[in-house]
Amino acid sequence: MREIDVIERIRARAPKTNLIRGIGDDCAVFRPRTGEDLVFTTDFLLESRHFERHTHRPADVGHKALARSLSDLAAMGSEPAFCLVSLAVPADIGSRWIDSFYTGLLALARKYQLALAGGDLARFNHIAVDVMCCGRVASGSAMLRSAAKPGEHVFVTGQLGTSALGFATQHGAAWRRHLHPQPRIEAGLTLRKRGVRACLDLSDGLSLDLHRLCLESHVGAELDAAQLPIARGASLEHALDGGEDYELLFTAPPSLKIPARIGQVPVTSIGTITRAHPGRVLLDGRQLEPHGFDHFANPDS
Amino acid sequence: MREIDVIERIRARAPKTNLIRGIGDDCAVFRPRTGEDLVFTTDFLLESRHFERHTHRPADVGHKALARSLSDLAAMGSEPAFCLVSLAVPADIGSRWIDSFYTGLLALARKYQLALAGGDLARFNHIAVDVMCCGRVASGSAMLRSAAKPGEHVFVTGQLGTSALGFATQHGAAWRRHLHPQPRIEAGLTLRKRGVRACLDLSDGLSLDLHRLCLESHVGAELDAAQLPIARGASLEHALDGGEDYELLFTAPPSLKIPARIGQVPVTSIGTITRAHPGRVLLDGRQLEPHGFDHFANPDS
Numbered sequence: 001m002r003e004i005d006v007i008e009r010i011r012a013r014a015p016k017t018n019l020i021r022g023i024g025d026d027c028a029v030f031r032p033r034t035g036e037d038l039v040f041t042t043d044f045l046l047e048s049r050h051f052e053r054h055t056h057r058p059a060d061v062g063h064k065a066l067a068r069s070l071s072d073l074a075a076m077g078s079e080p081a082f083c084l085v086s087l088a089v090p091a092d093i094g095s096r097w098i099d100s101f102y103t104g105l106l107a108l109a110r111k112y113q114l115a116l117a118g119g120d121l122a123r124f125n126h127i128a129v130d131v132m133c134c135g136r137v138a139s140g141s142a143m144l145r146s147a148a149k150p151g152e153h154v155f156v157t158g159q160l161g162t163s164a165l166g167f168a169t170q171h172g173a174a175w176r177r178h179l180h181p182q183p184r185i186e187a188g189l190t191l192r193k194r195g196v197r198a199c200l201d202l203s204d205g206l207s208l209d210l211h212r213l214c215l216e217s218h219v220g221a222e223l224d225a226a227q228l229p230i231a232r233g234a235s236l237e238h239a240l241d242g243g244e245d246y247e248l249l250f251t252a253p254p255s256l257k258i259p260a261r262i263g264q265v266p267v268t269s270i271g272t273i274t275r276a277h278p279g280r281v282l283l284d285g286r287q288l289e290p291h292g293f294d295h296f297a298n299p300d301s
Numbered sequence: 302m303r304e305i306d307v308i309e310r311i312r313a314r315a316p317k318t319n320l321i322r323g324i325g326d327d328c329a330v331f332r333p334r335t336g337e338d339l340v341f342t343t344d345f346l347l348e349s350r351h352f353e354r355h356t357h358r359p360a361d362v363g364h365k366a367l368a369r370s371l372s373d374l375a376a377m378g379s380e381p382a383f384c385l386v387s388l389a390v391p392a393d394i395g396s397r398w399i400d401s402f403y404t405g406l407l408a409l410a411r412k413y414q415l416a417l418a419g420g421d422l423a424r425f426n427h428i429a430v431d432v433m434c435c436g437r438v439a440s441g442s443a444m445l446r447s448a449a450k451p452g453e454h455v456f457v458t459g460q461l462g463t464s465a466l467g468f469a470t471q472h473g474a475a476w477r478r479h480l481h482p483q484p485r486i487e488a489g490l491t492l493r494k495r496g497v498r499a500c501l502d503l504s505d506g507l508s509l510d511l512h513r514l515c516l517e518s519h520v521g522a523e524l525d526a527a528q529l530p531i532a533r534g535a536s537l538e539h540a541l542d543g544g545e546d547y548e549l550l551f552t553a554p555p556s557l558k559i560p561a562r563i564g565q566v567p568v569t570s571i572g573t574i575t576r577a578h579p580g581r582v583l584l585d586g587r588q589l590e591p592h593g594f595d596h597f598a599n600p601d602s
Contacts, residue, residue: 003597004513020338024517025446026376026501027340027436032333037321039328042385042433044423049389075327084343086431088350120431121597122345130387130421130431132343135328145326200327212305216325296304296422 001095003121009095010102014116015109018081028117030082030134038081039135039142041072047127055170058097059104060179061129066105068203069133070112070183071246075201077143077192078135080185082115085131088124105131112185143192143199143250148217152198152251154271155258157187160206161234164242174231181246187262191250194258199250205241205292209249211279212290220276223283229268240283241291302396304422310396311403315417316410319382329418331383331435339382340436340443342373348428356471359398360405361480362430367406369504370434371413371484372547376502378444378493379436381486383416386432389425406432413486444493444500444551449518453499453552455572456559458488461507462535465543475532482547488563492551495559500551506542506593510550512580513591521577524584530569541584542592 011023021029032038045065047053056064066083073080085105089098109116114133166178184201191199198217202209206228214221230239251273252258258267274282281288312324322330333339346366348354357365367384374381386406390399410417415434467479485502492500499518503510507529515522531540552574553559559568575583582589 001597003595006597020441021443021445026373027342027379027443029377029438029443030339030341031440032337032339034335036333038331038333038339040331040383040385040418040433040435041328042387042419042421042431044387044389044421044425044429044431046389046423046425046429049423049425072327076330078328082341084341084433086343086345088345088347088429117341118343120343120345122347122350123597124345124347124350124429125427126425128345128347128389128425128429130343130345132341132385132433134341137330139332140321142322142328142330144322144330294304296302296307296424 006095006098006121013102013106015114017113017115019115019117022115023118035139036136037139037142039073039076039078039137040132041069042130042132043068045129056179058100062101062104063108063180065129065131066108067181067183067246069131070185071201071203073133073135074184074188075143075199075248076135076137077188077199078137079189080112080114081134081136082117083109083131083133084117085119086129087119088122088128090125091123141192143196145198145200145213145216147198148213148219148251148273150219150273150275152253152273153269154221154251154273155267155269156229156247156249157184157265157267158247159229159231160245161238161242162231163244164238165231165234174233178244181244183246184248184265187248187265190262195256196250196252199248202245202247202249204243207240207288208290208292210281213249214281215279218278220274220280221271222274223271223281223288225284227268227270229266243292307396307399307422314403314407316415318414318416320416320418323416324419336440337437338440338443340374340377340379340438341433342370343431343433344369346430357480359401363402363405364409364481366430366432367409368482368484368547370432371486372502372504374434374436375485375489376444376500376549377436377438378489378500379438380490381413381415382435382437383418384410384432384434385418386420387430388420389423389429391426392424394428442493444497446499446501446514446517448499449514449520449552449574451520451574451576453554453574454570455522455552455574456568456570457530457548457550458485458566458568459548460530460532461546462539462543463532464545465539466532466535475534479545482545484547485549485566488549488566491563496557497551497553500549503546503548503550505544508541508589509591509593511582514550515582516580519579521575521581522572523575524572524582524589526585528569528571530567544593
């Protein structure tokens with residue numbers, strides 16, 4: 001298997017929307033529109049760390065690697081533009097695995113007219129994927145972690161704890177959701193256009209991610225446990241500290257009308273932004289510790 | 302060591318030129334100028350694959366990880382804008398290694414006013430780095446692999462085989478050059494502004510990279526062995542098939558005046574583009590096989 005053959009096969013399948021030049025050169029070439037900002041994110045998906053080869057089929061790995069980055073684009077309220085995919089695989093991984101990986105990734109890319117602009121391909125001792133995504137947004141309108149203000153309401157899309165429940169049980173709808181997270185691109189676009197300014201995606205758990213939003217905005221928050229949209233079968237701990245829900249967490253002033261659903265996705269008010277010490281979050285009046293998943297502090301998980 | 306502490310330390314040191322929003326949000330936010338194209342590339346640098354921990358100090362790893370991507374920006378003739386850095390390290394790698402890695406990377410970034418816009422940080426069983434770089438170029442002017450035309454002269458910057466010689470001997474100037482490749486950003490900018498249209502960087506060896514340029518341009522090429530600027534001490538094989546020289550290989554019509562040096566970097570004419578079968582390269586009249594380094598075909602190297 002030669003690099004050039006693998007790349008030619010990927011290239012033949014890669015969507016090229018919006019690109020002046022895609023796969024096949026030293027760099028991809030992209031022409032921005034006037035009056036737009038571009039947003040950029042990159043996320044690892046690592047074997048034995050974020051997935052296991054015996055539980056995740058190659059198409060699942062491709063889907064999830066892209067979904068993680070698309071979820072960050074959703075949090076900014078941006079429209080997906082293109083991605084770069086870096087893939088390293090051990091010598092026992094053949095072209096069939098690689099083709100299936102791209103089948104999963106490209107199915108999700110097509111859903112959002114996302115171009116595959118390039119990437120890298122290498123041999124390594126474990127599977128390592130790094131996906132960079134670029135999104136576009138009207139200048140100055142990207143939703144930020146730092147824009148939450150005291151008095152605003154706190155909302156989440158979808159349900160909480162689904163992915164942690166799925167990971168714990170490894171079967172049923174929650175497990176399928178863990179394997180196939182759905183980035184909230186449409187919800188992010190809708191919220192931004194309605195005037196929402198502060199948002200992030202729930203990748204590491206509500207307790208840690210809300211703490212991060214509050215730190216960046218120099219505010220605190222109070223949550224009402226009874227209002228949390230906990231997934232059926234999930235525990236409060238799954239909902240608070242479970243990672244990989246990839247729902248959107250956002251804030252909005254009381255004057256802004258937030259719909260109860262966006263498409264099929266419910267939107268729930270769960271609390272309020274306060275003037276408390278930056279980063280301090282209360283749940284039913286008691287301090288909520290940021291116990292969500294820290295990829296760096298927990299080397300064994 | 303918590304992720305947030307590591308990220309805060311990186312954030313405090315990160316250059317922010319040109320960014321609306323850098324490290325600390327779900328995405329970085331970048332505002333393009335009117336009338337420019339953006340170019341994007343990403344490159345892995347993997348332990349035991351592209352470097353060894355016992356020969357490469359952490360600052361060398363940081364330098365090289367960024368230099369590989371900057372070399373791709375140079376090949377397009379682009380001005381560096383920003384980078385995203387994904388870094389995965391084993392549990393026995395502490396904050397000192399990570400700080401030194403960023404010292405090496407940021408020293409090179411500062412040289413080119415390159416912003417560090419974000420990235421990812423994770424635990425893994427081996428060190429894996431993936432660096433995405435974005436460059437800017439006047440609309441429609443990026444140098445491409447596909448733009449070479451029959452009758453044009455073939456040129457290279459610098460000397461050939463230095464990195465392969467350094468890798469073989471592991472001492473002296475060639476070894477230092479192997480550890481610290483210098484991306485040819487100034488040369489790329491100068492060549493593009495002078496009207497050069499076809500270029501790529503020599504990352505996998507002249508024989509393979511020229512073959513690739515010819516394939517993309519649907520042309521052949523003829524090289525004159527006597528003209529090759531072979532590094533002192535290097536063999537013809539080092540010069541033809543050795544990777545990681547990170548020099549620029551470009552073509553120009555005879556009517557275009559190409560300077561003999563750009564800054565301190567010599568520029569040498571080494572052959573001609575022909576109407577031969579696409580990808581076919583002759584050296585002194587005999588077919589030159591593309592033996593350069595294929596990262597994917599040679600799982601053990």
